Structure formats: structure tokens, C-alpha cells
Amino acid sequence: MRPLSTLAAVGALGMGALGWALREAQALVIETIRVPLATASALDGMTVLHLTDLHAESPRTWSVGALRQLERLEPDLVLVTGDVITQPPGLRPATRALVALRARLGTFVVLGNHDHYHGTLGQRVSGKIGRFSHPEAVLGVFREEGLNTLRNSSVRVETERGPVQLVGTDDPYFGMADLNQAYAAVDSTEPVLLLAHSPDAARLVGERRCDLMLSGHTHGGQILFPGGLIRGMTNTALRLPSTYGLMVIEGVPTHVSAGVGTANLPLRFNCPPRATLLEFVGPGRAPEALA
Numbered sequence: 001m002r003p004l005s006t007l008a009a010v011g012a013l014g015m016g017a018l019g020w021a022l023r024e025a026q027a028l029v030i031e032t033i034r035v036p037l038a039t040a041s042a043l044d045g046m047t048v049l050h051l052t053d054l055h056a057e058s059p060r061t062w063s064v065g066a067l068r069q070l071e072r073l074e075p076d077l078v079l080v081t082g083d084v085i086t087q088p089p090g091l092r093p094a095t096r097a098l099v100a101l102r103a104r105l106g107t108f109v110v111l112g113n114h115d116h117y118h119g120t121l122g123q124r125v126s127g128k129i130g131r132f133s134h135p136e137a138v139l140g141v142f143r144e145e146g147l148n149t150l151r152n153s154s155v156r157v158e159t160e161r162g163p164v165q166l167v168g169t170d171d172p173y174f175g176m177a178d179l180n181q182a183y184a185a186v187d188s189t190e191p192v193l194l195l196a197h198s199p200d201a202a203r204l205v206g207e208r209r210c211d212l213m214l215s216g217h218t219h220g221g222q223i224l225f226p227g228g229l230i231r232g233m234t235n236t237a238l239r240l241p242s243t244y245g246l247m248v249i250e251g252v253p254t255h256v257s258a259g260v261g262t263a264n265l266p267l268r269f270n271c272p273p274r275a276t277l278l279e280f281v282g283p284g285r286a287p288e289a290l291a
């Protein structure tokens with residue numbers, strides 16, 4: 001092949017891959033994952049819609065509109081593990097889209113690193129981190145619109161099978177997660193779902209009860225090479241068993257969601273956006289139910 005035609009072929013391949021990655025970033029996968037429980041608890045049978053990393057920049061951000069696809073699910077809980085926004089104009093539209101997802105027991109949200117600071121890609125490339133916001137301003141909009149917020153705090157949710165405790169940290173990526181404070185009111189005889197933006201929070205759990213930690217932050221790697229040729233980036237201090245999915249980190253059972261949105265570039269490859277319905281399955285249920 002002549003050099004010019006080789007160049008044209010490489011160019012066409014590159015443009016094709018770019019088009020693919022742009023389309024994949026807007027192809028939401030709605031999946032159900034069964035979470036086996038080691039012991040019987042009030043979590044048995046509960047459904048939790050785990051969402052994370054919307055990265056809303058404006059009312060027109062794709063992930064904000066994509067949430068409409070989830071309105072039919074009606075889970076028991078919607079749990080949102082941070083990075084709701086990238087830029088302030090996305091805050092209220094994203095919050096309203098989350099509120100529109102009806103959950104019988106409520107919708108709860110924790111803060112991610114992008115909820116604390118707002119920087120454009122250009123600012124970050126040029127070494128300027130962007131503008132830090134007062135987190136109370138972000139949390140205030142969440143509350144105004146009807147979202148329940150957890151910031152190094154916990155809440156007890158009453159279900160037909162008994163109480164379930166939701167514990168939420170502030171952003172672990174910026175070192176703001178305070179597990180002592182978050183667990184201060186937790187009764188360890190009751191099941192605990194821990195919400196923490198980065199799965200690095202697993203290092204802080206220690207002996208505290210955590211039936212499942214829900215995290216995001218990794219975007220699932222966002223760009224994954226077929227066959228796992230190159231390890232996907234997770235932006236975590238810990239080396240995770242996988243860039244997303246159900247896993248055990250430092251002894252903590254964890255679901256890491258690949259998230260709905262994108263940061264920096266609106267591209268995904270081999271790692272589409274995900275909304276995950278977690279269905280908790282107690283030990284009395286048939287093993288084939290976990291397949």
C-alpha cells in the first residue's frame with residue numbers, strides 16, 4: 001500500500017472509532033444485578049437503582065435527559081453516588097431529573113469531587129483547577145428540589161422487613177470522607193448500605209458494618225481496550241479488581257458503577273454508560289436465582 005493510502009486508511013479508522021465512541025457515550029445500558037446476601041436481613045428482596053457520575057453541565061447534557069428512560073423502574077430506593085454536576089448550570093436540571101425517578105423509600109445523594117469544584121477541561125489542562133464551590137450551595141439545591149442528602153451522616157429507612165441504614169460520606173477523593181462521623185449514629189445490628197463517591201473509601205471502613213458499599217468515580221474506565229489489553233483507568237489509589245461491577249475491595253463488598261455521564265471528553269469505548277438496578281437476594285433463595 002502506498003504511504004498516502006495508508007495514511008487515508010488510518011485516518012478513516014480513527015474517524016470511525018471516534019464516531020463509535022461518541023455514539024457509545026449516549027447508549028445507556030439499563031441492567032439488573034443480583035446481590036447475594038450472606039445472612040438474612042431486611043435487605044432481602046430490596047431493589048436499589050444505583051446511579052452515579054451524571055456530570056451535568058447544562059439542561060442539555062445528555063445524561064440529564066437519559067434519566068427519563070429510568071422513570072418506569074420504580075425501585076425501592078434510588079442511591080446516587082456523586083459527581084452529579086460538572087458545571088453549576090447543570091445542577092438544578094439534573095436534580096429535577098433525579099427527583100422525577102419515583103422511589104418508594106426515597107432518593108439519596110452524596111457529593112463527589114466534581115460537586116465540590118467546577119473546572120473546564122481547558123482550565124485543567126492549563127493547570128488551573130477551576131472554581132471551588134461551597135458544598136452547602138450544591139446540597140441546598142438538592143434539598144430544595146426534594147433530594148435527601150447524606151454528608152458524613154446516616155439515616156434509618158423503615159422497610160416492611162425491618163430497618164435499613166444508609167450511610168453517606170463526603171467526597172473521598174478530596175479526603176473529605178469522615179467514617180467516624182458518618183457512622184456515629186449507626187446501629188451495627190441493622191444492615192448498612194454505604195454510599196461513597198470513590199471506592200477508595202473501602203480503606204476507611206475497617207471493622208464497621210457494611211453490607212454493600214456503592215461507589216462511582218471510575219466511569220468504568222470510560223475507554224476500555226478490547227480483551228483488556230491495557231488496564232482501564234480508575235483514578236483511584238487502590239488497584240481495583242475491576243473498573244466497574246460487583247467486587248470486594250479491602251474486604252468490603254462493593255458495587256462500582258460505570259456511571260451515566262462522561263467527564264472531560266464525551267467519549268466511551270467498550271464501556272457504555274450504565275444504570276444498575278441492584279436486587280438483594282437472601283441466602284434462602286435458590287442458587288440458580290443468582291445466575
Ligand SMILES: [Fe+2]
Nearest residue numbers: 053083217263
Ligand atoms: Fe466522575
